[in-house]
Amino acid sequence: MFATKRLGKELSKMQSGLPNGIELIKADDFKEWLLDIRVVDANPIYQGEVYRIKFMFSPNYPIEAPEVVFVQDESHPIPYHPHIYSNGIICLDLLDRTGWSPVHNVESVCISLQSMLTGNTKKERPPGDENFVRSNTQRPRDINFVFHDPHV
Amino acid sequence: MSSPSPIPPPNDRRSSRASSNASQPGPGSSSNATSSLDVASEPSDLLVVGGPPSSPSPLALRASNSPSSKRRKSRVEKIPPDLHLLEYVSPCDSNLVCLICHAPFGKPVRLVCDHYFCRDCLDHAWEAQQDGHKTCPTCRNRVDVDREPLSVPRILENMLDELVVKCPNSRLGCEWSDQRANVQDHVMLYCEYTLVECGSYDCRFPVSQKDFHKGCLHYTVNCEHCHTSLMRRDLEEHQTTACPNKSTSCPHCATEVLRVELKAHIKDVCARAIVPCPGAIVGCTFVAERTEVWLHERSCPMATMAPHFREQQTRLERNEAKLEPLARRVVILEDGLSNITNMLYPANDNASSFPVTNPLDPNNADAFPPAPLVPTPDFRLPPASLHDSLREEVSRIATALTEVEGRASMMIINDGQRFKDELLHTNANINNMRVQLHWLMSTTLQQRTANSASNSTSGRAGSGATASTSAPSGSTTQGAARNRSGAAGPGVTGHSPFRRLSDSTRQDTKL
Ligand SMILES: [Zn+2]
Ligand SMILES: [Zn+2]
Ligand SMILES: [Zn+2]
Ligand SMILES: [Zn+2]
Ligand SMILES: [Zn+2]
Numbered sequence: 283m284f285a286t287k288r289l290g291k292e293l294s295k296m297q298s299g300l301p302n303g304i305e306l307i308k309a310d311d312f313k314e315w316l317l318d319i320r321v322v323d324a325n326p327i328y329q330g331e332v333y334r335i336k337f338m339f340s341p342n343y344p345i346e347a348p349e350v351v352f353v354q355d356e357s358h359p360i361p362y363h364p365h366i367y368s369n370g371i372i373c374l375d376l377l378d379r380t381g382w383s384p385v386h387n388v389e390s391v392c393i394s395l396q397s398m399l400t401g402n403t404k405k406e407r408p409p410g411d412e413n414f415v416r417s418n419t420q421r422p423r424d425i426n427f428v429f430h431d432p433h434v
Numbered sequence: 435m436s437s438p439s440p441i442p443p444p445n446d447r448r449s450s451r452a453s454s455n456a457s458q459p460g461p462g463s464s465s466n467a468t469s470s471l472d473v474a475s476e477p478s479d480l481l482v483v484g485g486p487p488s489s490p491s492p493l494a495l496r497a498s499n500s501p502s503s504k505r506r507k508s509r510v511e512k513i514p515p516d517l518h519l520l521e522y523v524s525p526c527d528s529n530l531v532c533l534i535c536h537a538p539f540g541k542p543v544r545l546v547c548d549h550y551f552c553r554d555c556l557d558h559a560w561e562a563q564q565d566g567h568k569t570c571p572t573c574r575n576r577v578d579v580d581r582e583p584l585s586v587p588r589i590l591e592n593m594l595d596e597l598v599v600k601c602p603n604s605r606l607g608c609e610w611s612d613q614r615a616n617v618q619d620h621v622m623l624y625c626e627y628t629l630v631e632c633g634s635y636d637c638r639f640p641v642s643q644k645d646f647h648k649g650c651l652h653y654t655v656n657c658e659h660c661h662t663s664l665m666r667r668d669l670e671e672h673q674t675t676a677c678p679n680k681s682t683s684c685p686h687c688a689t690e691v692l693r694v695e696l697k698a699h700i701k702d703v704c705a706r707a708i709v710p711c712p713g714a715i716v717g718c719t720f721v722a723e724r725t726e727v728w729l730h731e732r733s734c735p736m737a738t739m740a741p742h743f744r745e746q747q748t749r750l751e752r753n754e755a756k757l758e759p760l761a762r763r764v765v766i767l768e769d770g771l772s773n774i775t776n777m778l779y780p781a782n783d784n785a786s787s788f789p790v791t792n793p794l795d796p797n798n799a800d801a802f803p804p805a806p807l808v809p810t811p812d813f814r815l816p817p818a819s820l821h822d823s824l825r826e827e828v829s830r831i832a833t834a835l836t837e838v839e840g841r842a843s844m845m846i847i848n849d850g851q852r853f854k855d856e857l858l859h860t861n862a863n864i865n866n867m868r869v870q871l872h873w874l875m876s877t878t879l880q881q882r883t884a885n886s887a888s889n890s891t892s893g894r895a896g897s898g899a900t901a902s903t904s905a906p907s908g909s910t911t912q913g914a915a916r917n918r919s920g921a922a923g924p925g926v927t928g929h930s931p932f933r934r935l936s937d938s939t940r941q942d943t944k945l
């Protein structure tokens with residue numbers, strides 16, 4: 283109920299306008315939304331690519347953090363970033379249980395991800411990406427990341 | 435400067451709040467209204483709810499008039515409206531919005547860091563914080579639980595109170611909307627749609643305030659039109675909005691149709707319904723009322739093509755559906771074929787399962803039971819396809835045989851050629867030797883004749899004499915020569931060794 287109410291408000295706000303480079307793709311229910319982001323500033327790593335983000339909300343949103351991952355399809359790759367695994371899982375403190383705050387919202391998360399990409403200069407995956415991608419069966423919200431570098 | 439007027443102007447919407455507050459101490463108001471009801475209803479059977487004692491509320495009047503309230507101690511338990519769920523008539527200032535629920539503050543509180551939240555939202559957020567200490571959701575400033583949360587400036591509360599909201603029962607039909615400060619009174623006292631407990635003796639279902647006097651409507655009835663069984667309370671709504679066998683008017687052309695047929699009417703018949711051109715499947719973008727589409731259809735080439743395309747489409751789908759079992763059959767056949775190939779050419783490493791033994795050897799008959807030798811047919815194969823694959827196999831073997839045959843004859847031809855070459859070579863050598871032998875022999879003969887000519891001229895003369903007796907004298911030398919050659923055996927060629935040589939060379943070139 284809480285989540286529905288709040289997401290309804292977020293949705294109507296987003297439908298009336300979103301920052302440049304962020305686009306709402308699908309929000310048919312209050313469980314799963316799809317948004318596209320692209321890096322607006324010139325960054326050769328992300329030039330000309332559009333990334334798709336999937337939000338999954340629990341009924342306790344926004345008290346509980348949403349699960350946010352990049353999803354891959356023919357036209358949407360997983361962006362290269364030292365904190366984004368090649369299966370789309372994002373290691374970002376504000377999406378973690380302890381880093382999340384209910385004052386965040388879908389739009390602010392998108393903006394955070396966008397600026398996280400904009401500021402990146404290394405076209406690489408996190409260390410141990412292959413192992414992690416091969417062995418991980420957990421959902422993003424159950425993973426306890428160690429946030430080595432809070433500034434990225 | 436701006437001294438508050440002691441008596442609120444009669445039009446002030448907050449007046450009702452003031453009046454409801456009058457009956458109880460403190461400005462806490464909202465949550466206390468329920469308890470005031472309880473307190474009020476305790477002492478007497480007559481229900482007195484809120485409001486100034488001089489002017490009984492309509493509810494109180496109605497409740498006192500209702501016979502059921504006399505029969506039992508009626509307790510009207512109404513739930514006060516949840517400020518979080520209110521619907522606001524116009525979008526409100528973003529400064530009045532709680533960052534957690536994204537709605538105007540319910541009951542706002544302030545933290546030391548000057549961040550504002552609804553009391554409820556803050557409690558929710560803190561509940562989820564596992565590590566015990568409470569922080570500000572916005573800035574993560576540690577909260578001092580003894581002092582915080584703080585109260586908010588009066589002006590903020592006033593601004594919130596002035597926001598215009600709809601009645602929480604608006605979905606049930608109430609059209610009231612007014613300042614938020616009045617919503618509590620409206621819901622608790624005046625709203626006809628607020629749910630109360632049914633007045634019937636043993637019924638605990640909720641009923642709208644306006645239906646309270648109708649008595650209990652919580653029994654099952656059958657709709658006389660569609661025979662669905664439903665609660666009496668819902669019957670009217672069912673018949674006006676849902677019953678499939680009640681007639682309703684088409685929203686487009688106002689024709690009366692049964693509700694159950696309305697969809698079909700709009701989809702296929704209704705002249706005023708907005709429909710796309712039938713050529714839409716080919717790409718026509720014309721969308722209009724059906725009558726206009728009919729006119730358009732006559733001139734639209736795509737609409738003319740559409741049935742054809744649709745037919746092609748269905749044919750395509752049919753074929754695709756057929757293709758699938760065929761593909762499955764091909765897989766089965768391929769399996770069968772490879773099975774047969776395995777039977778016919780058992781791999782060497784499979785020697786244990788396909789023992790290479792002489793089947794005629796009686797000693798081995800027991801050692802290897804015949805079962806594994808007999809090819810076990812794949813039972814998924816229908817006999818016809820088994821036959822087919824066998825035939826294919828046979829023709830394959832036939833081709834292989836022809837190929838082997840061709841290769842063998844080629845080999846024989848090649849070998850024959852080589853032998854022939856060698857033979858010719860040998861022949862030439864023999865001829866050479868023969869020539870040399872002749873030459874040697876003829877030289878030896880000449881030497882010998884020269885010797886014997888000088889030694890025995892008489893003998894030769896004698897023989898010449900005998901010859902001359904029977905032959906003309908001119909042929910004496912010839913006859914002598916003939917005799918000599920007759921004596922020498924191969925003397926026929928003796929006179930012409932060089933001719934033979936040339937002969938042999940000619941033969942060489944011919945070969
Ligand atoms: Zn709130
Ligand atoms: Zn704060
Ligand atoms: Zn109402
Ligand atoms: Zn009842
Ligand atoms: Zn009916």
Ligand SMILES: [Zn+2]
Pocket residue numbers: 684685686687688689699700703704705706707
């Ligand atoms: Zn119609």
Ligand SMILES: [Zn+2]
Pocket residue numbers: 711712713714718719720730731734735736737
């Ligand atoms: Zn058309």
